Amino acid sequence: MRILQNEIKINRVPLLIWSLSIGALIAMCVFMFPDMKNEMDQVNKIFSSMGNFTAAFGMDQLNFGTLIGFYAVECGSIIGIGGAFYAAITSICALMNEEKNRTAEFLMTHPLTRGRVVTEKLLAVLSQITILNVIVLLIALGSIAAIGESVPMKDLLLMNLSYYLMQIEIAGLCFGISAFITKAGIGIGIGLACGMYMLNIISNISKDAVALKYVTAFGYTDGAQILNNGGLEVKYLAVGMALAVVGVVVAYVKYTKKDLRA
Amino acid sequence: MNAIEIKKLTKNYGKSRGITELDLVVKEGDIFGFIGPNGAGKSTTIRTLLGLIRPTSGEAKVLGYDIRDAQTSILRETGYLPSEINFYPGMKVSEVIRYSANLRKASCEDRAKVLCERLGVEVNKKVDDLSLGNRKKVGIVTALQHSPRLLILDEPTSGLDPLVQREFFDILKEENARGATVFLSSHVLSEVQNHCRTAAFIRDGRILMHDEVKNLEAAGAKQVTIKGTIDASVIAGASDVERHGDRVTFLYQGDAANLLAALGAQASGVDDIHITEPSLEDIFMKFYEGADSAFRAENKEGGEAK
Numbered sequence: 001m002r003i004l005q006n007e008i009k010i011n012r013v014p015l016l017i018w019s020l021s022i023g024a025l026i027a028m029c030v031f032m033f034p035d036m037k038n039e040m041d042q043v044n045k046i047f048s049s050m051g052n053f054t055a056a057f058g059m060d061q062l063n064f065g066t067l068i069g070f071y072a073v074e075c076g077s078i079i080g081i082g083g084a085f086y087a088a089i090t091s092i093c094a095l096m097n098e099e100k101n102r103t104a105e106f107l108m109t110h111p112l113t114r115g116r117v118v119t120e121k122l123l124a125v126l127s128q129i130t131i132l133n134v135i136v137l138l139i140a141l142g143s144i145a146a147i148g149e150s151v152p153m154k155d156l157l158l159m160n161l162s163y164y165l166m167q168i169e170i171a172g173l174c175f176g177i178s179a180f181i182t183k184a185g186i187g188i189g190i191g192l193a194c195g196m197y198m199l200n201i202i203s204n205i206s207k208d209a210v211a212l213k214y215v216t217a218f219g220y221t222d223g224a225q226i227l228n229n230g231g232l233e234v235k236y237l238a239v240g241m242a243l244a245v246v247g248v249v250v251a252y253v254k255y256t257k258k259d260l261r262a
Numbered sequence: 263m264n265a266i267e268i269k270k271l272t273k274n275y276g277k278s279r280g281i282t283e284l285d286l287v288v289k290e291g292d293i294f295g296f297i298g299p300n301g302a303g304k305s306t307t308i309r310t311l312l313g314l315i316r317p318t319s320g321e322a323k324v325l326g327y328d329i330r331d332a333q334t335s336i337l338r339e340t341g342y343l344p345s346e347i348n349f350y351p352g353m354k355v356s357e358v359i360r361y362s363a364n365l366r367k368a369s370c371e372d373r374a375k376v377l378c379e380r381l382g383v384e385v386n387k388k389v390d391d392l393s394l395g396n397r398k399k400v401g402i403v404t405a406l407q408h409s410p411r412l413l414i415l416d417e418p419t420s421g422l423d424p425l426v427q428r429e430f431f432d433i434l435k436e437e438n439a440r441g442a443t444v445f446l447s448s449h450v451l452s453e454v455q456n457h458c459r460t461a462a463f464i465r466d467g468r469i470l471m472h473d474e475v476k477n478l479e480a481a482g483a484k485q486v487t488i489k490g491t492i493d494a495s496v497i498a499g500a501s502d503v504e505r506h507g508d509r510v511t512f513l514y515q516g517d518a519a520n521l522l523a524a525l526g527a528q529a530s531g532v533d534d535i536h537i538t539e540p541s542l543e544d545i546f547m548k549f550y551e552g553a554d555s556a557f558r559a560e561n562k563e564g565g566e567a568k
Binding site: 010102105 | 275305309312313314315316333334335337338340342344346347348349350351352353361362364365366401404
């Protein structure tokens, strides 16, 4: 597991920056909640009268007056977008960087099979995403405790689990792409994450586009759905996890045969 | 036993350079020079042997292991120095050296320390701050520290200063004395001539000549430029004599003593003299053009027969 260790070591600074940035934004939102709580009735009214915009972010089905409702919209967007970007960038760079930074000739001339390298790189990506989500969750719980509020723990954990799984899906897809490319990965990764986020917004607005929820990794991260049903939408989740597995399988197939760039 | 056995190995890269039905044998214990101009296919051959790229057709064995299905066995007993080596940004030199040893599950800290001292590697620097030559020195340490049976070195001296080059070749000779086979590629003829026992010339993805270095007629050729009124055409061993104004240039093939004696006979006509290594292109033009065109003709016939 030397490659895994080394991956985490050389990527530890971006990991900490992303974790603390997302965590800080969440803490900021949570800290704003007590001041806003009293005026939430009005806020709810305003938001509920904003038509599509309200639906786009699931605010038509959530109660802003409760911390968990507030968390689902505000913090959900932050972890959703931030986590998706981090997962996309980390994963798409995992295999690509060996050729982009021309370190492949160093690494791959050690007695390691390609499959071994892919496995350790994959585990490194998953570890980094897991570490980020644990840090973010701890900061969220800490800041909720700090303002003296309490939330239904199961709902909060389910929501964070959905964001975590969404990041895993995006990482799986990006990992597959990573095996093919030797440059421009970050653009592709962020593009993919943004695209999926947009698809989710479209599917929230238009009843005709609800099938898009199968395509986008955000389909099963809908806070309102989780709060109202007490669980993730299994059909979207199953498709998402299947896509992630496909990405990983593609990465193995491609990378074990690939001619590495000098 | 042969350290490297290549049979009809072909690698096509879309449209760019590759290698074509390459045959080559390197005996275990040899110091082998693989020489050719840039883009001749040296790196392609090496990268195919190491499994970085997959052959289009043909076969090859390294240390008795097939390159298609025993990659890790080959890599375990091989040390490789790429022509342009890069390391992970942010790592220190000492970390790179330790990481390489760890990936090989080798404990060779003492050997690494000796190599670093001899080559003047600064282990506390960040790899990002290293020049090409200094990166290369780190690469030499990672290629050699585990005392491999086979050393594959792709243009190892580029970027190294002359003192380090000398130390490097001393180390290679010691490795060879220990029993290691050394396979190095170069586009500098004198390097191969001075340090290798056997050599092969490669051009356009084909082997033109493969022999012991002492038998290679081109190996001793010198490019002589003289300012003055000397008549170079009477010097035995001189060829391709050309005169440009007050300068005459020619290729000299033969003993240095004879050249000096011949020049001594016309010493009053020599104002200045410059003796250098001819470029590889010149060498190929002069000595192997025949072999090359014969080779091409043969292949063309083969193609038409199909």
